[in-house]
Amino acid sequence: MSALSELGEFIREQRRNAQISLRQLAQQTGVSNPYLSQIERGLRRPSAEVLQQIGNALRISTPVMYLRAGLLEAKESGGVVSAIAADDELTERQKHLLLEIYDSFRRENTEHSPGADRAGHLVEES
Amino acid sequence: MSALSELGEFIREQRRNAQISLRQLAQQTGVSNPYLSQIERGLRRPSAEVLQQIGNALRISTPVMYLRAGLLEAKESGGVVSAIAADDELTERQKHLLLEIYDSFRRENTEHSPGADRAGHLVEES
């Protein structure tokens, strides 16, 4: 399975998940519906602009979209932690909270009983 | 001045700064030198792949490159967003949530009355 058709399936999945038809998505994105069809079936490689529009309409963040398309290299683990630490727009307290949430998410995924723990309480106090 | 030629001049500037000729950069990036020339003079719009290669050769981080090219919104300027996107330990949903929290934090900081908005509701529903 090529990375191209993986991307296509991901997009199709997200679109179906959002209960949107090809033509509706086409209208929202400004991309033609035949082209969207081809993208979803993995026989065309959309440009970054188109990807941006699709992600925008489907509420998927652009970097996530680019990552799926192989346009953004997957960074080494710890990237999130250091990126948060280096951010100059967050307060120290916010960084701390964000990191705790990040950790709790990762813990969720490695748990045997998934979905049991929730991160809601972590944002209770700003 | 179009955003296209701005990008071109930026690349040229970075290349000159690194003391690299067009052909050398072409070889390093795997892109032909005439095309690089056209990119630098702002009369061609490089794809994200090419941009990635250029940034890679010139030691410019990919998100910064995309940002310069207008392929990434300024609001998701940094490392945090792309780092989250690239993380392979989080589910898509978790990434989305984390990004929303991150955004809400930054919004808090730029508001006139800080602390008014809370991010708690963002984690309410899985």
Added chain:
DNA sequence: GCAGAGCGCTTGCAAAAGTTAGCACCCCTG
């Protein structure tokens, strides 16, 4: 039954992206 509107898909076609070949202009070095 049969318009009409929705769905996704196929087919050519225009416009970009990108390449190979070759131009003109230097700066050396024999």
Added chain:
DNA sequence: CAGGGGTGCTAACTTTTGCAAGCGCTCTGC
């Protein structure tokens, strides 16, 4: 001065992107 190797740029070509038009299908209302 011939020449080779460096620079960046131009021209013609191939490949890919993205779209308009139209296909066949299904469902609904008249």
